[in-house]
Amino acid sequence: MAKPMAVVDYSVCDPGKCSPDGVCPAAKACPQKTLKQESRGEPPVQFGMCKGCATCVTACPLKAIKMM
Numbered sequence: 001m002a003k004p005m006a007v008v009d010y011s012v013c014d015p016g017k018c019s020p021d022g023v024c025p026a027a028k029a030c031p032q033k034t035l036k037q038e039s040r041g042e043p044p045v046q047f048g049m050c051k052g053c054a055t056c057v058t059a060c061p062l063k064a065i066k067m068m
């Protein structure tokens with residue numbers, strides 16, 4: 001079975017709501033740097049191999065990230 005990966009629900013994610021400067025706290029918290037924000041105010045995207053640690057799930061104030 002494949003390991004769970006963090007998946008952003010873009011219908012819930014709202015970078016303007018979760019931090020005053022538009023910086024995604026979940027991407028900032030990702031120890032692997034696979035969840036990245038290309039620019040401030042943009043929703044984060046996955047690059048490379050998510051290790052499934054769920055740190056980003058805990059760090060997202062809007063609960064927009066699920067492990068799937």
Ligand code: SF4
Pocket residue numbers: 008012013014015018019023024025026027042043044059060061062063064065
């Ligand atoms: S912390 Fe959550 S709601 Fe905020 S930008 Fe990141 S994924 Fe979206």
Ligand code: SF4
Pocket residue numbers: 005006029030031032033034035049050051052053054055056057
């Ligand atoms: S589950 Fe861990 S490795 Fe994967 S995106 Fe979230 S913080 Fe990064």
